Amino acid sequence: MMDAIARLGKNTLDFLASFGRASQFLLGVLVGVPKPSVGLPLLLKQIYSVGVLSLVIVVVSGLFIGMVLGLQGYTILSDFGSESAIGQMIALTLVRELGPVVTALLFAGRAGSALTAEIGLMKATEQLSSMEMMGVDPLRRVIAPRLWAGFLSMPILALVFSMVGILGGMLVGVEWLGVFEGSFWGNMQASVDFRDDVLNGVIKSVVFGFVCAWIAVYQGYDCVPTSAGISSATTKTVVYSSLAVLGLDFILTAVMFGNF
Amino acid sequence: MAQRTIEIIVGLFVLAGMGAMMFLALQVSGLSLAAAGSTYTVYADFTDTGGLGPRGRVSMAGVQVGSIESIELDRDTFKARVTLSINSDVNNIPADSAAMIRTSGLLGEQYIDISIGGDLESLQPGDNFYTTQSAMNIERLISNFASGR
Numbered sequence: 113m114m115d116a117i118a119r120l121g122k123n124t125l126d127f128l129a130s131f132g133r134a135s136q137f138l139l140g141v142l143v144g145v146p147k148p149s150v151g152l153p154l155l156l157k158q159i160y161s162v163g164v165l166s167l168v169i170v171v172v173s174g175l176f177i178g179m180v181l182g183l184q185g186y187t188i189l190s191d192f193g194s195e196s197a198i199g200q201m202i203a204l205t206l207v208r209e210l211g212p213v214v215t216a217l218l219f220a221g222r223a224g225s226a227l228t229a230e231i232g233l234m235k236a237t238e239q240l241s242s243m244e245m246m247g248v249d250p251l252r253r254v255i256a257p258r259l260w261a262g263f264l265s266m267p268i269l270a271l272v273f274s275m276v277g278i279l280g281g282m283l284v285g286v287e288w289l290g291v292f293e294g295s296f297w298g299n300m301q302a303s304v305d306f307r308d309d310v311l312n313g314v315i316k317s318v319v320f321g322f323v324c325a326w327i328a329v330y331q332g333y334d335c336v337p338t339s340a341g342i343s344s345a346t347t348k349t350v351v352y353s354s355l356a357v358l359g360l361d362f363i364l365t366a367v368m369f370g371n372f
Numbered sequence: 373m374a375q376r377t378i379e380i381i382v383g384l385f386v387l388a389g390m391g392a393m394m395f396l397a398l399q400v401s402g403l404s405l406a407a408a409g410s411t412y413t414v415y416a417d418f419t420d421t422g423g424l425g426p427r428g429r430v431s432m433a434g435v436q437v438g439s440i441e442s443i444e445l446d447r448d449t450f451k452a453r454v455t456l457s458i459n460s461d462v463n464n465i466p467a468d469s470a471a472m473i474r475t476s477g478l479l480g481e482q483y484i485d486i487s488i489g490g491d492l493e494s495l496q497p498g499d500n501f502y503t504t505q506s507a508m509n510i511e512r513l514i515s516n517f518a519s520g521r
Binding site: 159163203267303305310 | 373375378379381382385386388389391392393395396397399400401402403427429481
């Protein structure tokens with residue numbers, strides 16, 4: 113019994129300590145931005161590996177999710193004879209919710225885990241400590257470009273996801289099931305508002321990108337430098353990012369669309 | 373990979389993001405690049421606005437000619453005072469026209485339809501619609517029917 117309480121206390125303290133370290137780490141990275149001449153090429157390289165290489169999975173999933181939404185929406189809406197509202201349903205679901213959230217989940221799985229494993233391996237093979245020995249700050253040289261790359265890529269990926277999803281929904285709704293194209297776009301444009309829907313979706317994806325990238329680089333940087341440590345850090349990245357994204361999504365949705 | 377190739381690919385990636393943003397802005401949310409043309413304001417009082425909301429559509433003969441600016445309650449008459457902004461190029465609405473609240477489709481959104489009168493004078497900015505017809509309320513219709521009125 114006492115053991116259990118002691119363990120609980122230790123776990124809580126461990127959690128608090130790790131949260132504290134993560135915040136300190138974030139501050140260090142955000143303050144320590146490298147000079148543009150050095151940092152920009154590094155940043156571009158990371159945007160390439162974090163953002164551009166995630167584009168394929170984002171486009172393919174976006175297309176299929178849009179198509180499924182079109183199909184499901186049509187089945188439900190045609191019961192009420194209002195299948196022309198399908199455009200508005202697809203667009204609102206994608207722009208407000210699925211775009212940012214699913215992209216963030218894919219991003220955590222595709223890019224976040226890779227970031228963690230890469231940084232973890234650098235730590236395990238003592239590349240980070242040799243950098244420190246040479247007087248190069250690994251936070252600036254290695255971590256900062258990766259964090260910023262994730263932060264900058266996520267909104268772009270989410271926008272592309274929403275666009276491809278809407279086009280996929282159009283493919284199913286208009287081309288296949290024969291919803292009139294004019295009412296498809298017309299209903300969509302009448303109900304989607306640029307500031308309330310599109311921009312709020314972008315804000316969501318910015319927040320998610322920040323959280324996912326932060327968790328990924330921190331877990332890599334903080335991992336136990338063994339192969340088991342790297343594997344558990346990678347798992348933690350995906351689990352924590354997914355939970356953080358879904359939890360934050362609820363809060364952001366309540367604030368943005370909650371009407372209270 | 374050469375630095376230049378990476379730069380080009382990342383440039384394309386960012387362009388794709390901007391393209392998606394433009395698509396969502398123009399095609400999906402129907403934002404138009406042309407600045408909103410000049411409008412003038414007229415008012416209409418309704419006893420019941422139903423589900424009418426700001427930014428709603430104002431149309432004549434099915435063509436959109438303006439939008440709903442705001443809806444507020446008139447404290448003296450207890451009617452809803454709806455402010456309509458009408459495109460300036462539609463400046464010849466007969467003064468005895470009626471504003472009525474209609475629903476597009478069975479479950480669609482509500483909008484204001486202006487039915488044309490025969491007056492030779494036209495509505496001036498700041499004028500009121502003389503006749504209005506409030507939103508059709510299905511519950512009220514049914515209760516009227518059931519009570520035989």
